[in-house]
Amino acid sequence: MNIFRLTGDLSHLAAIIILLLKIWKTRSCAGISGKSQILFALVFTTRYLDLLTSFISLYNTSMKFIYIGCAYATVYMIYAKFKATYDGNHDTFRVEFLVVPIGGLAFLVNHDFSPLEILWTFSIYLESVAILPQLFMISKTGEAETITTHYLFFLGLYRALYLMNWIWRFYFEGFFDMIAIVAGVVQTILYCDFFYLYVTKVLKGKKLSLPA
């Protein structure tokens, strides 16, 4: 464990909690892409099956349960509890165009052709593009609530911190996982446009609105 990975995990946890609280407190999931949240639930489910097979640490196990629990609670709130506030007309990204090719890629490019490893690889690839429906929805509505931009900021920051974690681990431990690194770079690059808008607008107190 190093400072980049710890702050990365805490940033990820912060993002997940911010979104959960936003929906719970405002009793509304306006502006939130349910499709992205389903993809995240799928990412955690396929990645954390090793909860059943191996124990790494209390921290590792408890964080995995928290992530999975929050992900499903968020999906439940969007599609059941606060369904009336779900903006399905703007959440129209064709996720099947993501899931199917990535499923194929996970079979072709992985570290080990075993079920758990292929599912882990699928999860890594899927996470790198899981935010696309959310970013697509914001581009369609042309704006995002400020609390949603904070959610996206911490979510994007977490993988950027993981990139630093992998540099640290390569230098000090000689450890590197090319699949996670390449997917992590793609994932972080997808947030660059948002990061620019976040820093130049939201941090200056303006509302995040895209040129419609």
Add this chain to the structure above:
Amino acid sequence: KADEATHDEL
């Protein structure tokens, strides 16, 4: 190989 198989990161 071994260290990749057991993924210790979240």
